[in-house]
Amino acid sequence: xxxxxxxDPITRIEGHLRIDVEVDNNSxxxxxxxxxxxxxxxxxxxxxxxxxxxLFTQRFCGVCxxxxxxxxxxxxxxxxxxxxxxxxxxxxxLILIAxxxxxxxxxxxxxxxxxxxxxxxxxKADPVATAKLAESLSPWTRNSKEEFKAAQDKxxxxxxxxxxxxxxxxxxxxxxxxxxxxxxxxxxxxxxQALEYQRKALQVVGMLGGKTPHIQxxxxxxxxxxxxxxxxSALSMDRLEMIRVLLGEVVQFIQQVYFVDVCAVAAMxxxxxxxxxxxxxxxxxPDLPLDTRGTSYDLPGGYIMNGNIGGTQPFKTAADAxxxxxxxxxxxxxxxxxxxxxxxxxxxxxxxFTGWNGEQKYSWVKSPRFQGQPMQVGPLAQVLVGFAQxxxxxxxxxxxxxxxxxxxAGVNATPDLLHSTLGRHAARAIRAAMLSELADKHWxxxxxxxxxxxxxxxxxxxxxxxxxxxxxxxxxxxxxxxxWVVIKDGKIxxxxxxxxxxxxxxxxxxxxxxxxxEASLLRTPLARPQEPLEVLRTIxxxxxxxxxxxxTFDPSGQQIAKVKVL
Amino acid sequence: MKNVLxxxxxxxxxxxxxxxxxxxxxxxxxxxxxxxxxxxxxxTPALDLIDQISGRDAVILVDSVEVEAEPGTVQxxxxxxxxxxxxxxxxxxxxxxLVETLLAAEMFGKTPAEVLLVGIVPQSFExxxxxxxxxxxxxxxxxxxVLEELDHLGVGYRPKSQPDHITTWWASGIxxxxxxxxxx
Numbered sequence: 001x002x003x004x005x006x007x008d009p010i011t012r013i014e015g016h017l018r019i020d021v022e023v024d025n026n027s028x029x030x031x032x033x034x035x036x037x038x039x040x041x042x043x044x045x046x047x048x049x050x051x052x053x054x055l056f057t058q059r060f061c062g063v064c065x066x067x068x069x070x071x072x073x074x075x076x077x078x079x080x081x082x083x084x085x086x087x088x089x090x091x092x093x094l095i096l097i098a099x100x101x102x103x104x105x106x107x108x109x110x111x112x113x114x115x116x117x118x119x120x121x122x123x124k125a126d127p128v129a130t131a132k133l134a135e136s137l138s139p140w141t142r143n144s145k146e147e148f149k150a151a152q153d154k155x156x157x158x159x160x161x162x163x164x165x166x167x168x169x170x171x172x173x174x175x176x177x178x179x180x181x182x183x184x185x186x187x188x189x190x191x192x193q194a195l196e197y198q199r200k201a202l203q204v205v206g207m208l209g210g211k212t213p214h215i216q217x218x219x220x221x222x223x224x225x226x227x228x229x230x231x232x233s234a235l236s237m238d239r240l241e242m243i244r245v246l247l248g249e250v251v252q253f254i255q256q257v258y259f260v261d262v263c264a265v266a267a268m269x270x271x272x273x274x275x276x277x278x279x280x281x282x283x284x285x286p287d288l289p290l291d292t293r294g295t296s297y298d299l300p301g302g303y304i305m306n307g308n309i310g311g312t313q314p315f316k317t318a319a320d321a322x323x324x325x326x327x328x329x330x331x332x333x334x335x336x337x338x339x340x341x342x343x344x345x346x347x348x349x350x351x352x353f354t355g356w357n358g359e360q361k362y363s364w365v366k367s368p369r370f371q372g373q374p375m376q377v378g379p380l381a382q383v384l385v386g387f388a389q390x391x392x393x394x395x396x397x398x399x400x401x402x403x404x405x406x407x408x409a410g411v412n413a414t415p416d417l418l419h420s421t422l423g424r425h426a427a428r429a430i431r432a433a434m435l436s437e438l439a440d441k442h443w444x445x446x447x448x449x450x451x452x453x454x455x456x457x458x459x460x461x462x463x464x465x466x467x468x469x470x471x472x473x474x475x476x477x478x479x480x481x482x483x484w485v486v487i488k489d490g491k492i493x494x495x496x497x498x499x500x501x502x503x504x505x506x507x508x509x510x511x512x513x514x515x516x517x518e519a520s521l522l523r524t525p526l527a528r529p530q531e532p533l534e535v536l537r538t539i540x541x542x543x544x545x546x547x548x549x550x551x552t553f554d555p556s557g558q559q560i561a562k563v564k565v566l
Numbered sequence: 567m568k569n570v571l572x573x574x575x576x577x578x579x580x581x582x583x584x585x586x587x588x589x590x591x592x593x594x595x596x597x598x599x600x601x602x603x604x605x606x607x608x609x610t611p612a613l614d615l616i617d618q619i620s621g622r623d624a625v626i627l628v629d630s631v632e633v634e635a636e637p638g639t640v641q642x643x644x645x646x647x648x649x650x651x652x653x654x655x656x657x658x659x660x661x662x663x664l665v666e667t668l669l670a671a672e673m674f675g676k677t678p679a680e681v682l683l684v685g686i687v688p689q690s691f692e693x694x695x696x697x698x699x700x701x702x703x704x705x706x707x708x709x710x711x712v713l714e715e716l717d718h719l720g721v722g723y724r725p726k727s728q729p730d731h732i733t734t735w736w737a738s739g740i741x742x743x744x745x746x747x748x749x750x
Contacts, residue, residue: 041579041693043693044693044694056579059578059579059609059736060579061610063610063611063612063614065609106613154674165649165669165672165673166666166669166670166673192674195616195674202617213611213614214607
């Protein structure tokens, strides 16, 4: 008989992801993904000055503030057909790269590694053997037995105190945990080091953006960074040099640690290359523009239907006509009024809460669809569309990752394996390695352009009374982000944000098609249904961001994640 | 010189959740602080908060708190009150994480000696609204608690003779012309 399991992190205020699965013979037979809170923040933008919108949208989310700022200014620039000076493009690109590197590091180590790494195995590890193993995998200079011993001592101290502290509530000792004590120690030591390197990446965002969180340097039509190579109060050579040094350290961590760890951990869980595929329609937009009008990019975009890699369709621009016309949002199973899918420019956000009902409405997330189909977004989508198009940088790191996994696991890892839970982790590491190379490139592009004497950073926007529509996209750490704006008489008439987690967490649509989270959970084996670690592994592999908006400290802190087995 | 962070936490777009950022803005507009004090609107930083608090001598955070009490009630919490709580098993890895942040800082040996959370009980989280009346009336009391903590820490401050004008730009029709609080 089927069991029903609900995983619902109950807090009273924050919007959270809730997952319901039916389990039959220790395998997931049905799944529902829902978000428990309505935000409706877009409505407060109506009637406002489009030049101000980004200051509001970057408050949508506490973690990805920068990405919502960027998509917003791009939507208004698209509506006005406004070009962006080269310096501004490069400064923005550097911010986006640094933010993404920070985000990918934190996602793997702090937010999902402990789904695979068993903390309680660490005291059993031999630091010398760990160092030997680590040296065989990477030239990273901080893989010494002293580093491993120090990290192990931290865990031993915590374990000896009887208080697991930050590690309380993990599924330690779960039968799905399979790493050796040494690999557990290796990954945990890098978890500790990752805290330092993600901070360096964030410092770059702060240096270029004025501060973080909430960068201050954007403006519709460019950036507000004054460029003067000799002035301390502007973007000077000293400051650029500091940025180069910080980025260099982050790049080294990505290439010698993060990329290697993902390949090594993946190679030890080969069964997870066959679990968690789900929706094999993929969508990614081009990003990191290389000219003022946005006609060529360093990250390719496009879409794939039904896993048909050979039939990949590229997007030429970040606001490609096929993308602009192809997006709709369906509310059949979402708590909103409406009886048909609507294009975001015509989008409505009128709530109609009915309570959770898996047959009817069950989520505050709408169902975005592209050409009527659910689409998976994120680093995997971007890597697959790039790989299919023969994009050299994508191929370089995708092939390197597959070769490393093959060597460690002693198998022949092929690109097909990427349609999986581990494929999403591998693709994120591949994307991070690509971005780490592009960090150097865009820093050099900026410096070279300034050296030519171009100090321009801004083209002023001009509004007329006509009604105009725009879409601003960004291939964010979690995938395709798009902001859709309608402007009339210089004011915002409508505004909709279609965010990556909406694509991936979407509920069923009018045709009953599952969203990507839901589809990815089907047929997942569960060793112990009352401890659904396997469900968390797949959901975390998407890097979900749902509680984007509201923060309240709950001092009772007792009950937080409820796992209910019916 | 003590390295002290006074940080406002919360989402300004969601009514009373903006009380933390509003209060640090108020403090910055009305007082001058001795060097070493940084005032910051931290938004909803999740684990990025680790970087903000690491290596400080003392941290004062201002946030809305969910407790059974009248809206506008001001409650104080010390580090031990927070770290004794159980961290979450999170579905969504970006959830706010004050408990995890302090536990992580503690584990990695960079936790500030003194942590105070000044909590204000909210009434409403409606998008696009200013502070509710009971929460707006609690601002003065919460500011008083922050200043008392500075006295306790031996950190100097004095009222400005001409307070700066502040707005809740997120809840009004005006443009957000004022620069945000920036890092010291």
